[in-house]
Amino acid sequence: MNRIKTDVLVIGGGSGGLSVAAGAVQMGADVVLLEGHKMGGDCLNYGCVPSKALIATGKAAYGQQHSAQYGVADGAGAVDYAAAKDHVANVIAQIAPVDSVERFEGLGVKVIEEYGRFISDDEVQAGDTIIKARRIVIATGSSPLVPPIPGLDSVPFETNETLFDLREQPRHLLIIGGGPIGMEMAQAHVRMGCKVTVIEGEKALGKDDPELATVVLTALRDEGVVIEEDATASEIRGKAGAIEVEAKDGRVFKGSHLLLAVGRKANTDKLDLEKAGVKPGKNGIKVDASLRTSNKKIYAIGDVAGGMQFTHVAGYHAGVIIRSMLFGLPSKAKTSHIxxxxxxxxxxxxxxxxxxxxxxxxxxxxxxxxxxxxxxxxxxxxxxxxxxxxxxxxxxxxxxxxxxxxxxxxxxxxxxxxxxxxxxxxxxxxxxxxxxxxxxxxxxxxxxxxxxxxxxxxxxxxxxxxxxxxxx
The missing domain is CATH 3.30.390.30 (FAD/NAD-linked reductase, C-terminal dimerisation domain)
Structure with a gap:
């Protein structure tokens, strides 16, 4: 077993963790970064980047089909779904070097490509290495929430972690969840020639101002997206290519593919937080205004901190804790300007x-x-x-x-x-x-x-x- 010491240990190579690692090492701290999966985290590989690339495909197709208003004859706007996914992969590949192991090692960060778990209040084991750190940052992000809907365990489904690898164009995409991810993917797919039905248990885009949300929902319905509200899924049945979602009120929605977009859960399962004296919160890890956990040597940032789940929030959190960790200055996170x-x-x-x-x-x-x-x-x-x-x-x-x-x-x-x-x-x-x-x-x-x-x-x-x- 190898043992090393460091000033700052960052657990998680997503946007927040990478921002902390890059900032801290360039300001003179000794930094170790752990990432057991993909550098760049959810945003680069499964979230912000691929979704916006696919939205761009849908926008290009829609633009061809609706160009007459500019004096240009409408075109077919036919989409090659597999080629669209190649476009998504290419966009990820262009951005990936910025988040790569090679870049961060070039900055002076020691990168260990293993998951980390706590073994004491200031030690983390990653593979065959034990790291003792003065300050530890948990930046493990979140994963798609898979709700316990009866029948879901026997029916194939997609999440944002699998959707962008799908090469077969869905004939009729059922989306459970009418939040931002669900509505973005609904419009992108209907523009690429798929039938789309969104199944939402309450109100679609329910966290936004309803006056503004209505404008978006009307536009999507005009493009052909079927949006079913107050439709809590109670049972899922069928097989690949023939899936049914039944709502509590008896409505049944039929499609060829199913996408779950019902929210996210913090990635804490692998951490053994109790061994470090870190208390969980309602939606992740409990932190104070300075993003410190119940163990004052340990910070939690981004999605795992249980607040607003946005890439730019994780980056903002990184700046907040760098001020505290490296300079010993008081620094608190706020949300009013996010x-x-x-x-x-x-x-x-x-x-x-x-x-x-x-x-x-x-x-x-x-x-x-x-x-x-x-x-x-x-x-x-x-x-x-x-x-x-x-x-x-x-x-x-x-x-x-x-x-x-x-x-x-x-x-x-x-x-x-x-x-x-x-x-x-x-x-x-x-x-x-x-x-x-x-x-x-x-x-x-x-x-x-x-x-x-x-x-x-x-x-x-x-x-x-x-x-x-x-x-x-």
């Missing part, structure tokens, strides 16, 4: 409080300003006028922004910046955006906040009248 996006078309994005949350928090002091894509010249030119932005404002500062429409995931960046830095609406309004851009929507939303103050104010009109009469 944005998220669903990459359907139209896109759906949110940062800060939704309208309902803001009304509850700020009451009559809240103002909600809106601006519609139909009034943006670039959106008109691109034929992308479906959608709107609304910004929740309290005491002259944005407390939340919700966007549905073309490039919503890009537009939300400005509002994430504003919330992170406690900016005022006047600072957003002072921005000059190039014309014509979709980005003007953000400035016009800020303008909508000030318009009644300028154009409907008797005081403003009196001041202007005075200046025009008496000031030479």
């Amino acid at each position: 944005p998220w996006a669903t990459y359907t078309e139209p896109e759906l994005a949110q940062v800060g409080l939704t309208e309902a949350e803001a009304k509850k928090a700020h009451g009559i002091k809240l103002e909600v300003v809106r601006f519609h894509y139909t009034h943006n010249d670039r959106a008109i030119a691109e034929r992308k006028t479906k959608g709107f932005i609304k910004v929740m404002v309290a005491k002259g500062r944005p407390v939340g922004a919700s966007i549905v429409g073309y490039q919503a995931g890009e537009l939300i960046n400005l509002w994430a910046l504003a919330l992170a830095n406690n900016m005022k609406m006047s600072q957003i309004a002072a921005m000059v955006a190039p014309y014509p851009t979709i980005g003007e929507i953000n400035k016009r939303a800020a303008g909508a906040y000030f318009s009644p103050r300028l154009f409907e104010s008797d005081m403003v009109k009196r001041v202007v009248g005075f200046v025009q009469r008496y000031i030479p």
Whole structure:
């Protein structure tokens, strides 16, 4: 058995773990990284990257089929499903070197390609190596949740970990789960020529503002996605190519393939957390505001910390704990400035409080300003006028922004910046955006906040009248 000591031990080579390892080693710390599966974690291999690549395929097919509005004859937009998966694999391969063992060893990180498990409060065993560390970071991420639905154990199904290896085009894809993953894959597949039925136990896109979610769901239904809500799956039966999902109310949905997209569970099973004195939480590992576990030498970041499950949150967490681990400075994670996006078309994005949350928090002091894509010249030119932005404002500062429409995931960046830095609406309004851009929507939303103050104010009109009469 080999024994080594290190300053920082990172368990998990996904986005959060890699960010910690890269940052810590370049700032002078001795770093060991453990990864028992694939470098890059879920995001690179099974999540963000392959899903957006497949969405791009669907978008290309849809664009060919709906080009007449631009003066270009509509085309067939036929999809070679296997070739589309080759495209997905190629995209992953192009990004993979950035997350590779070779790159991190080149930075000075000692990479051990084994799973790690705790054997004491500051020791982890990985294969035939025991690592003793001053600080340990658990960044093991999450995996698809497979619910205990009767019959599921005898029927073939896909998750995000297997879907992108599927070479046979589904004739009729059944998707259990109407959250962001389910809806993104539903639209991508219907655009690639599959029939798609989404089966959701409550409301589709239920965690988003319902006014904005309705715009997305209407668009997907118009494209042919069947969305069945309040349909909790009670039994699954059949075989490959002929699968049935029965809901509690008796509805039966038939298809050729089944995709589970009902959520995720933290990857803690292999860790032996009790041997390190690390307490579990409701959805992962229990952490405090500084992302420390019940063992103060050990941090947990990203999905395994039980909070918001986004790649960019794991990266943010990495920055929070590096400040604490390497410099001994107080550093706490917060969520009020964390944005998220669903990459359907139209896109759906949110940062800060939704309208309902803001009304509850700020009451009559809240103002909600809106601006519609139909009034943006670039959106008109691109034929992308479906959608709107609304910004929740309290005491002259944005407390939340919700966007549905073309490039919503890009537009939300400005509002994430504003919330992170406690900016005022006047600072957003002072921005000059190039014309014509979709980005003007953000400035016009800020303008909508000030318009009644300028154009409907008797005081403003009196001041202007005075200046025009008496000031030479």
